[in-house]
Amino acid sequence: MKRALCPVCSGSIDEQFLQLQQLQDESSPNFVSEVVNIYFHESEKLLRNLREDCLVVVDKEFSDYKKMGIHLNQFMGSSSSIGAQRVRNVCVAFRAASEQNNRAGCLRALELLEYEYCYLKNKLHELFQIEQQRILAAGVRYPQQPNNP
Amino acid sequence: MVSSAQSIPVVTVKHANDALCALRIKGGGAFDLVVSDVHMPDMNGFELQQAIAQEFNNLPVVCKMSADDKESVALKGLENGAAFFIYKPVCPDDVRDLWQFAAMKKKSQVVIEDTTTSEDKTSMSASSVNEDKMNKKDSRENPLKRRDLMKKKENLLNLLRKKSPKLFGLIRYTTDSWKLLGALALIKYRIFLRRVSDASYKIQYSADHYKGLSRNFMRSSIESSGITSPSSTLVLNKFNKFPYQKHGQFPANVDFAPLANPEASSSNLITQSGFGQSRLISNKANLLKPNIGNANLMIHQNDRPCVRLAQNSFQTRPSLIQGHISNISLEDLSTALSASFDSSLISPIVNPSTNNYDVSSSFTNIATTSNYVGFSISNIKHLAESGHSSSGLDSCKGATINLPSHEELQSNSIVVPNANIANVDELAPNVGANSNYLLFDDNINGIGDEQLSDVIGDYRVLMPSNYLPLNCGEEINGGGLIHDQSADFSPMFDFSELDLLSTQQQLEEGDFDTTILADHVNIQNQTQRDDDDFLESLLAPFDEDQTLEGI
Numbered sequence: 001m002k003r004a005l006c007p008v009c010s011g012s013i014d015e016q017f018l019q020l021q022q023l024q025d026e027s028s029p030n031f032v033s034e035v036v037n038i039y040f041h042e043s044e045k046l047l048r049n050l051r052e053d054c055l056v057v058v059d060k061e062f063s064d065y066k067k068m069g070i071h072l073n074q075f076m077g078s079s080s081s082i083g084a085q086r087v088r089n090v091c092v093a094f095r096a097a098s099e100q101n102n103r104a105g106c107l108r109a110l111e112l113l114e115y116e117y118c119y120l121k122n123k124l125h126e127l128f129q130i131e132q133q134r135i136l137a138a139g140v141r142y143p144q145q146p147n148n149p
Numbered sequence: 150m151v152s153s154a155q156s157i158p159v160v161t162v163k164h165a166n167d168a169l170c171a172l173r174i175k176g177g178g179a180f181d182l183v184v185s186d187v188h189m190p191d192m193n194g195f196e197l198q199q200a201i202a203q204e205f206n207n208l209p210v211v212c213k214m215s216a217d218d219k220e221s222v223a224l225k226g227l228e229n230g231a232a233f234f235i236y237k238p239v240c241p242d243d244v245r246d247l248w249q250f251a252a253m254k255k256k257s258q259v260v261i262e263d264t265t266t267s268e269d270k271t272s273m274s275a276s277s278v279n280e281d282k283m284n285k286k287d288s289r290e291n292p293l294k295r296r297d298l299m300k301k302k303e304n305l306l307n308l309l310r311k312k313s314p315k316l317f318g319l320i321r322y323t324t325d326s327w328k329l330l331g332a333l334a335l336i337k338y339r340i341f342l343r344r345v346s347d348a349s350y351k352i353q354y355s356a357d358h359y360k361g362l363s364r365n366f367m368r369s370s371i372e373s374s375g376i377t378s379p380s381s382t383l384v385l386n387k388f389n390k391f392p393y394q395k396h397g398q399f400p401a402n403v404d405f406a407p408l409a410n411p412e413a414s415s416s417n418l419i420t421q422s423g424f425g426q427s428r429l430i431s432n433k434a435n436l437l438k439p440n441i442g443n444a445n446l447m448i449h450q451n452d453r454p455c456v457r458l459a460q461n462s463f464q465t466r467p468s469l470i471q472g473h474i475s476n477i478s479l480e481d482l483s484t485a486l487s488a489s490f491d492s493s494l495i496s497p498i499v500n501p502s503t504n505n506y507d508v509s510s511s512f513t514n515i516a517t518t519s520n521y522v523g524f525s526i527s528n529i530k531h532l533a534e535s536g537h538s539s540s541g542l543d544s545c546k547g548a549t550i551n552l553p554s555h556e557e558l559q560s561n562s563i564v565v566p567n568a569n570i571a572n573v574d575e576l577a578p579n580v581g582a583n584s585n586y587l588l589f590d591d592n593i594n595g596i597g598d599e600q601l602s603d604v605i606g607d608y609r610v611l612m613p614s615n616y617l618p619l620n621c622g623e624e625i626n627g628g629g630l631i632h633d634q635s636a637d638f639s640p641m642f643d644f645s646e647l648d649l650l651s652t653q654q655q656l657e658e659g660d661f662d663t664t665i666l667a668d669h670v671n672i673q674n675q676t677q678r679d680d681d682d683f684l685e686s687l688l689a690p691f692d693e694d695q696t697l698e699g700i
Contacts, residue, residue, distance in 0.1 A: 016238045077216030080238040
């Protein structure tokens with residue numbers, strides 16, 4: 001695989017994703033893809049919630065920031081579990097901004113979060129496509145050519 | 150998946166109430182371990198743990214997981230009696246530790262039950278009835294004893310958090326008694342070294358060889374591979390700049406001895422616990438047992454090419470500044486010491502490895518009044534300004550080792566300053582394909598007038614759970630070791646954490662007032678001794694055996 005396509009090399013994911021891949025075996029051949037799909041599904045919900053929280057938040061309104069913190073904590077946990085390193089880093093910054101009741105910072109962090117999430121999603125999709133092609137290519141059998149004298 | 154590989158039946162539920170229902174239906178005795186998250190929609194993990202503790206006498210162990218890496222959360226989990234507190238992401242080693250813990254607990258329970266049964270069978274007299282009562286009483290007292298030990302551990306953790314936030318940060322990630330034991334042992338060891346250094350020999354160095362060298366620390370680099378060479382090179386270059394090298398007395402490539410005795414009881418500790426060794430500093434015996442064979446602190450080494458600076462003590466002359474070297478590992482680059490020198494200089498005694506020559510004989514003793522054992526970071530501008538004699542220390546000019554930036558930190562570690570607001574705008578240039586880290590504070594290099602303790606206190610290193618500084622030499626966790634080397638210590642453990650009152654000393658060019666420096670050093674040393682005595686008094690009732698039994 002080209003290094004440019006490798007999400008690990010680009011820094012999007014860390015070795016936690018590799019450990020996730022090690023958990024995949026014959027008893028659960030689609031474990032990684034299932035987990036990643038769950039992550040994408042949940043992440044999009046959380047990102048929507050975070051965007052709503054950022055829009056309705058009023059400066060120094062504790063309850064709004066607390067709600068944001070809960071969603072953020074979930075997103076951070078799931079991202080770290082899947083090995084989404086940069087997404088997690090942005091979540092940490094987002095959490096710091098929310099703890100400071102910094103609405104502008106939260107909005108900025110949300111933009112970065114959505115950017116990183118999209119980047120990660122594209123990379124993982126590419127990874128799965130390449131993996132799928134590799135599996136298909138491994139199963140291809142070419143007919144034997146008759147030997148010409 | 151891990152559990153399936155190990156044939157452990159696992160029941161998973163999505164809500165805390167469902168977990169309680171499952172426990173009630175099957176009975177508490179059917180489960181050996183409960184693993185729950187902290188932040189949950191209907192009930193948090195602490196409430197769940199308390200509910201389980203109230204309903205089920207045999208107390209299935211509750212292990213908390215959380216993406217919230219705040220210390221208060223972990224402490225609260227410990228207070229509620231959680232056996233483990235694991236930070237996300239959870240790695241297979243954590244799961245293995247949980248499994249082993251559950252297996253050991255179950256095994257111990259079976260042994261107790263067998264003992265009780267046999268006692269019932271052997272005698273039906275009143276004495277046996279009394280024995281049964283005593284057994285029951287012991288079983289009732291054990292939770293109390295356990296809570297008492299938990300309390301003690303909590304007090305110690307609070308003290309560590311107060312005194313050394315970074316040390317606390319290193320051990321806060323789990324309640325594993327082994328890690329705490331390792332930390333305690335290191336603290337005790339440090340106190341021991343300090344006392345040894347008080348009584349150690351004096352090192353002299355020829356006076357006309359050195360200027361003040363800046364004494365810096367190098368942050369540990371926690372990259373998994375390839376970092377030892379540059380850091381070693383960096384330090385070696387620094388040492389190469391030492392004037393005494395001119396006399397051919399200092400090796401171009403110094404290999405230092407590891408600190409401690411390879412044999413130690415830590416392996417026994419591990420076998421006693423039965424836990425995995427992935428994150429146990431006690432796995433690395435060298436850290437726990439100092440091998441101070443003589444007053445010269447000649448430390449035996451193993452063959453590992455880890456670079457450690459033997460700990461020496463210096464007694465400052467009135468006209469000299471102190472210098473000291475502490476045991477560090479340059480493989481993790483936790484600290485790098487460049488001795489401070491004066492016109493009447495001093496070289497630290499470095500204990501070379503067996504592959505290297507003994508440099509100690511090439512140095513003369515110096516008398517220093519400082520018995521400081523630890524690390525310092527070169528940043529005492531006022532001392533530099535007071536000046537010191539300069540004579541040809543061009544090689545040491547500006548010989549400061551900056552704390553490495555976060556490029557050298559593990560990619561998913563973030564440093565967030567306490568005092569500063571996280572500037573999200575700073576994230577923007579760092580976000581992208583080439584950025585593997587976030588740097589919140591540009592002043593992480595510690596350049597400036599701030600004290601090391603302030604630098605450490607100002608920053609909290611937030612590390613994921615898969616990174617444990619106390620990991621002992623496993624490269625996958627950023628052990629910082631070369632592939633073909635084995636470590637018997639935690640390369641990522643920073644001995645400077647033991648230095649609760651780190652001092653900063655930087656000697657730059659120019660003259661300095663050694664009297665002021667000596668006074669400063671003495672005050673710091675006395676303060677440090679007081680803290681060490683206080684720590685020791687606190688550690689005394691918190692015996693290692695109790696630590697093992699408590700958790």
